[in-house]
Amino acid sequence: MKILLVCSGGMSTAIIVKAIEQQAAKTGRDLTVKSVGSGEFADTVKGGWDIALVAPQVRHRLAEFQAAAAEAGVPVALIPPQGYSPLGGAIILAEIDKILG
Amino acid sequence: MDKIFAWLDRNLIPFMTRLSEQRHLKAVRDGIISTIPLIIVGSFFLIIAFPPVPALAALVKPYTAQILLPFRLTMGLMALYAAHSIGYHLARSYKLDGVAGGILALAAFLLTSLPVAVEDKGLALLMENLGGGGMFVAIIMAIFAVEILRFAKEKKITIRMPEGVPDSVARSFEALVPAGIIIPVVWAVRHLAGFDIQHAVTQLFTPLVTAGNTMAGVLAPIILISLLWATGIHGDSVVGTVARPMWLVLLDQNIAAAAAGQPPPNIGPEPFFQWFVFIGGSGATIGLVCLMLFSKSAYLRGVGKASFLPGVCNINEPIIFGAPIMLNPLLFVPFLAGPVLMGVITWLAMNFGLVAKPFILVPWTLPAPIGAYLTTGGDWRAIVLVAVNATVATAIYYPFFKAYERKLLKESAQEDSQ
Numbered sequence: 229m230k231i232l233l234v235c236s237g238g239m240s241t242a243i244i245v246k247a248i249e250q251q252a253a254k255t256g257r258d259l260t261v262k263s264v265g266s267g268e269f270a271d272t273v274k275g276g277w278d279i280a281l282v283a284p285q286v287r288h289r290l291a292e293f294q295a296a297a298a299e300a301g302v303p304v305a306l307i308p309p310q311g312y313s314p315l316g317g318a319i320i321l322a323e324i325d326k327i328l329g
Numbered sequence: 330m331d332k333i334f335a336w337l338d339r340n341l342i343p344f345m346t347r348l349s350e351q352r353h354l355k356a357v358r359d360g361i362i363s364t365i366p367l368i369i370v371g372s373f374f375l376i377i378a379f380p381p382v383p384a385l386a387a388l389v390k391p392y393t394a395q396i397l398l399p400f401r402l403t404m405g406l407m408a409l410y411a412a413h414s415i416g417y418h419l420a421r422s423y424k425l426d427g428v429a430g431g432i433l434a435l436a437a438f439l440l441t442s443l444p445v446a447v448e449d450k451g452l453a454l455l456m457e458n459l460g461g462g463g464m465f466v467a468i469i470m471a472i473f474a475v476e477i478l479r480f481a482k483e484k485k486i487t488i489r490m491p492e493g494v495p496d497s498v499a500r501s502f503e504a505l506v507p508a509g510i511i512i513p514v515v516w517a518v519r520h521l522a523g524f525d526i527q528h529a530v531t532q533l534f535t536p537l538v539t540a541g542n543t544m545a546g547v548l549a550p551i552i553l554i555s556l557l558w559a560t561g562i563h564g565d566s567v568v569g570t571v572a573r574p575m576w577l578v579l580l581d582q583n584i585a586a587a588a589a590g591q592p593p594p595n596i597g598p599e600p601f602f603q604w605f606v607f608i609g610g611s612g613a614t615i616g617l618v619c620l621m622l623f624s625k626s627a628y629l630r631g632v633g634k635a636s637f638l639p640g641v642c643n644i645n646e647p648i649i650f651g652a653p654i655m656l657n658p659l660l661f662v663p664f665l666a667g668p669v670l671m672g673v674i675t676w677l678a679m680n681f682g683l684v685a686k687p688f689i690l691v692p693w694t695l696p697a698p699i700g701a702y703l704t705t706g707g708d709w710r711a712i713v714l715v716a717v718n719a720t721v722a723t724a725i726y727y728p729f730f731k732a733y734e735r736k737l738l739k740e741s742a743q744e745d746s747q
Contacts, residue, residue, distance in 0.1 A: 243639055243644070284561050285561055285563040285650075288562055288563075309650045309656075310653070311650075312646060312647075314636065315631055
């Protein structure tokens, strides 16, 4: 599964990428996770992702990300604030499973 | 307290969000942000030209002019780069050709300057209007140029190429009609009517720039950024959208003074907030992270450990969402009060000349003492001020942190007993 994260500058999502990867390693899941800043999102989202996740601190720009992702046919979801921490990998993965069914 | 958050959510956030999402402001933000690498690298040549160590300073003195050249052609032409880049981003947001938007914006901006005759050299453009001082003109002219481009496209006033002409050629002709409107209009206003656009715009924005230097002018962004972050919205990026052009003008004036060997005049450019107020990230959370490292609550200790290194690099989303600070009534008070007090202390310290004013743009992920030292051109007292401010913030966090810790411990004890 390929997951794309977006925040303002791609800095704090890099921490979340690690959290998700650690959680995935624990449960033996095969994931590719990448983080980008808001400026690169529109171009990167075209690269065949299963889901795009938006960091809570840029949730005010959700509509803009949704529009870009819709063109690429990628579903978009907000990362729940409780999951946006180095310890939040499990929360985020559970959220992804809920959305993708 | 919940009422405060509800009020913010209902009033401040939607308003600030709309402001930061406004198309033109967004293009200005993205356009200026793309010039920041040039400003950072360019301004570092200032440190090389005027090193803080006297022995080194004497050594490089004969070469100052040459060393300053990269600075003059990057930072010194800031508005020029910004005009092109804002034009590009605004055109792209309308799904128009970005390059066409960029060059039209550049032309519109350059046409506001009058070349002067220099003996034996021909005509020369004065650089004074092309640096930070021309930033607001660059913004206005870029918007003007791209709106004309959009107008021409919408009204279909374009020169159409026959089928089979390559796309890139056809696109370059799209800018022909807009250029045919923009160039004569600016020329007529500036040269025929003699209206000095540069001067008028500078006059118009002077009160704003002056206000940015006052105590209220630095506290307002601090309060807004903290309020936005307290509800989990990226405050700096929202407030920066509106404030950054002003911050850059203040920075440019400081840099120009420093390059001329004078003390910088302005207190309030962006490094003021970056290095002296938002230590460890918005809300000055580095002290809170340190308190959490030694918390009795295992959860807080865990978040503290994970947040420490990012915090040193001024990335504090882990603690804002992890502690959490967001929508947390107990941590909201010090999250707002700490930075406000630090802003007051820093403003006073700089106003009374106890610490040099910031004039160099340094990458924001450096630890605060290093960033503060560099941005003041190597003033050791800046490091002392960072230490004082961080201590003040930690002291303000302490009682609220303790109360929050007690609450978490009580909750986990209840869970255990169930």
